[in-house]
Amino acid sequence: MWSVDPRTGNRREQVTEEATAADVDAAVRAAHRASDSLADRAGRAAFLRAASAELLAAQGEIVPVADAETALGAARLDGEMARTAAQLRAFADELDDGAYLGATVDHADPERIPPLPDLRRVKMPLGVVAVYAASNFPLAFSVPGGDTASALAAGCPVVVKAHPDHPATSQLCAAALRRAAASVGLPAEVLTVVHGFDAGIALVEHPLVAAAGFTGSVRGGRALFDAATARPRPIPFHGELGSLNPVVVTEQAADERPDEIGAGLAGSVTQGTGQFCVKPGLVLVPEGAAGDGLLASLGEALTAAPAGPLLDARMREAFLAGVHRRTELEGVEAPVAAGEGAAENTVAAGFLTVPARRIAEPGPHELLLEECFGPVTVVARYRDAEEAGAVLAVLPGNLTATVHVGSEEAREEKGRGAELLARLAPLAGRLVVDGWPTGVAVAPAQHHGGPYPATTSTSTSVGATAIERWLRPVAYQNTPEPLLPPELRDGNPLGLPRRVDGRREG
Numbered sequence: 001m002w003s004v005d006p007r008t009g010n011r012r013e014q015v016t017e018e019a020t021a022a023d024v025d026a027a028v029r030a031a032h033r034a035s036d037s038l039a040d041r042a043g044r045a046a047f048l049r050a051a052s053a054e055l056l057a058a059q060g061e062i063v064p065v066a067d068a069e070t071a072l073g074a075a076r077l078d079g080e081m082a083r084t085a086a087q088l089r090a091f092a093d094e095l096d097d098g099a100y101l102g103a104t105v106d107h108a109d110p111e112r113i114p115p116l117p118d119l120r121r122v123k124m125p126l127g128v129v130a131v132y133a134a135s136n137f138p139l140a141f142s143v144p145g146g147d148t149a150s151a152l153a154a155g156c157p158v159v160v161k162a163h164p165d166h167p168a169t170s171q172l173c174a175a176a177l178r179r180a181a182a183s184v185g186l187p188a189e190v191l192t193v194v195h196g197f198d199a200g201i202a203l204v205e206h207p208l209v210a211a212a213g214f215t216g217s218v219r220g221g222r223a224l225f226d227a228a229t230a231r232p233r234p235i236p237f238h239g240e241l242g243s244l245n246p247v248v249v250t251e252q253a254a255d256e257r258p259d260e261i262g263a264g265l266a267g268s269v270t271q272g273t274g275q276f277c278v279k280p281g282l283v284l285v286p287e288g289a290a291g292d293g294l295l296a297s298l299g300e301a302l303t304a305a306p307a308g309p310l311l312d313a314r315m316r317e318a319f320l321a322g323v324h325r326r327t328e329l330e331g332v333e334a335p336v337a338a339g340e341g342a343a344e345n346t347v348a349a350g351f352l353t354v355p356a357r358r359i360a361e362p363g364p365h366e367l368l369l370e371e372c373f374g375p376v377t378v379v380a381r382y383r384d385a386e387e388a389g390a391v392l393a394v395l396p397g398n399l400t401a402t403v404h405v406g407s408e409e410a411r412e413e414k415g416r417g418a419e420l421l422a423r424l425a426p427l428a429g430r431l432v433v434d435g436w437p438t439g440v441a442v443a444p445a446q447h448h449g450g451p452y453p454a455t456t457s458t459s460t461s462v463g464a465t466a467i468e469r470w471l472r473p474v475a476y477q478n479t480p481e482p483l484l485p486p487e488l489r490d491g492n493p494l495g496l497p498r499r500v501d502g503r504r505e506g
């Protein structure tokens with residue numbers, strides 16, 4: 001596997017060889033053998049904290065390599081490293097708390113009809129987890145990212161299929177995590193990295209892999225999802241595939257804040273050169289003077305935005321082709337043309353406009369309902385609420401949906417703002433009001449997921465509850481006390497938050 005500089009297109013170094021089927025088999029079997037080493041909850045918490053410390057200690061080495069492989073910039077990558085380290089510590093805190101185990105005890109009640117046996121339930125790890133790293137987040141959604149952190153927290157060893165856009169970064173991060181494992185007495189095989197397209201297929205098909213997490217394209221994710229479900233023993237596949245992230249601007253909001261909304265939209269569209277999974281790709285703006293003013297502000301900001309490289313040449317070609325296909329549609333205009341940048345290997349930001357009624361009609365304009373990865377967005381001009389609603393009715397599932405409302409609409413419980421949120425809630429996993437979706441906070445209340453094709457499951461890949469993807473509940477019936485897991489024994493010896501006979505304790 002070669003490391004390539006996207007700014008020049010030149011090869012940097014050969015990092016490693018692509019893994020063979022035998023290499024993948026060896027990695028998965030080694031991970032499977034290491035499963036028991038992750039059984040101790042306190043040991044896992046210590047490992048996650050050590051991993052956070054090792055990554056931060058190696059930040060000065062990792063970030064320059066990541067920038068050389070992705071062109072995302074040192075400032076952005078320093079922030080991503082801080083987030084990555086913080087989410088490892090956050091999962092360690094979840095382990096300390098123990099509530100994620102969902103420990104529940106119902107003592108026997110022979111007087112109930114029908115009689116109730118002694119039942120005790122707790123969540124247990126699934127087994128080896130395959131993680132498919134993302135291109136656009138070489139740290140937070142890759143080797144040391146949220147899928148890996150949550151799986152390790154759950155007690156599942158991980159085999160990561162590295163993304164080809166940042167193989168050197170992947171190796172450095174893996175080395176840091178393996179050093180952390182050794183520092184707390186765990187085998188290095190709790191985390192292994194493999195490289196290569198064929199390795200990714202072999203990984204999802206391996207009989208000892210119990211679940212998979214993916215962040216990437218609809219095409220690639222769907223192929224792996226189909227492979228995961230077609231196995232003799234299908235496995236859970238938690239894939240984040242693609243999202244349009246619609247935005248609705250009401251007439252009152254456009255009238256009150258045209259410059260603010262236009263500039264904010266431009267900043268969200270160009271963040272990370274438009275390569276965020278939550279970039280707003282379709283924006284409903286009212287026709288008329290208020291909407292015109294918003295678009296003028298948007299155009300000024302996008303015209304001033306510097307051109308930049310995308311993550312690799314393939315993505316650049318796909319972006320240019322995607323913009324071209326959209327501009328060829330009848331009724332589509334490009335007030336600020338997105339396309340090739342002035343410097344080699346760069347792209348320039350822009351936006352397209354189209355009458356909203358075009359999108360709501362079956363036909364070639366359905367292309368505008370697909371994500372175009374890169375710094376471009378489509379602005380659909382609507383005449384009234386009914387026309388905006390017709391567009392919402394044909395939208396696919398999304399990670400986010402945003403609404404900008406006027407000051408009066410924000411205060412009305414049954415007004416336009418509330419109506420729009422009710423329409424958007426079935427379409428997305430996170431609803432944003434008077435803000436922008438780019439930037440996904442790592443917090444217990446966060447949900448990063450949504451209806452297909454945004455994700456292939458109802459789970460989140462960000463936040464504390466991401467750990468639930470790698471666990472399964474097990475109930476013990478009429479089991480003698482010495483045979484029960486400590487989490488379920490009477491007296492709550494571990495001091496866990498539990499539900500006992502319908503009441504919370506701990």
